[in-house]
Amino acid sequence: MKHRVAGRKLGRTSAHRLAVLRNLSTALFERERITTTLAKAKELRPFAEKLVTLSKRETLHARRRVLRHIHDRRVVAKLFDTISARFAQRPGGYTRILKLGPRRGDNAEMAIVELVGFEPSFVKKKPAAEKGKGKPQKEAPPAPGAAAEVPAPKGPKEKKTAAPKKTTKEDKPKKKGAAMKERVVKALTRKSTQGEASPKSATPKGKKAPKGK
Secondary structure, three states: OOOOOOOOOOOOOHHHHHHHHHHHHHHHHHHOEEEEEHHHHHHHHHHHHHHHHHHOOOOHHHHHHHHOOOOOHHHHHHHHHHHHHHOOOOOOOOEEEEEEEEOOOOOOEEEEEEEOOOOOOOOOOOOHHHHHHHOOOOOOOOOOOOOOOOOOOOOOOOOOOOOOOOOOOOOOOOHHHHHHHHHHHHHHHHHHHHHHHOOOOOOOOOOOOOOOO
16 A cells, blocks of 8 residues: 655755755745756645744744754844735745746756745836937926026127138249259350350351452
8 A cells, every 4th residue: 555655855864855845945934936847846836835834823832843944044033024025915836837838868858946926027127228229318497486598699600710820832933944044045045145245257167358449
């Protein structure tokens, strides 16, 4: 007959199995959401909920009974101060199991164990800087008692002085060419003046001019 064999062995001895449940319940109360195998999650659920029920009593005896399984005093203080106050009006069902499917490698069924009321929000919040980009900001209306500001009269506009133009290579005088032209002109004028002052004879150099009789 199948008597007194309820529960899961989890492949461990009784002392090892109790240590696993204590560690899992400590992590659950500290983080309020853990991931483990489905078999461990189903064994953890009644163990952790009994500790939550004890924390709702708020007596020294109840605190010592919880400290027997949870050895972290900070987690025990959180359990008695925060978690028990959250479930004060709830008669039971403090945890929730969410199946995740098989794990890669050994194909073990995985699950999430979380406390009720600790549902994370997956909606992404837009930063304030991005929200103000699309819409132009409206100017606030003036107060009823405040006097309207009169704009100051605009003075005459100052004329901008034109900047001097930069001289290019073409605009610059060609010094060498002009000097050569002046020299050539002077030489030609000198020759012309000398020719007019002493004209040469029209006879050729080799022949003598005939003498008069």
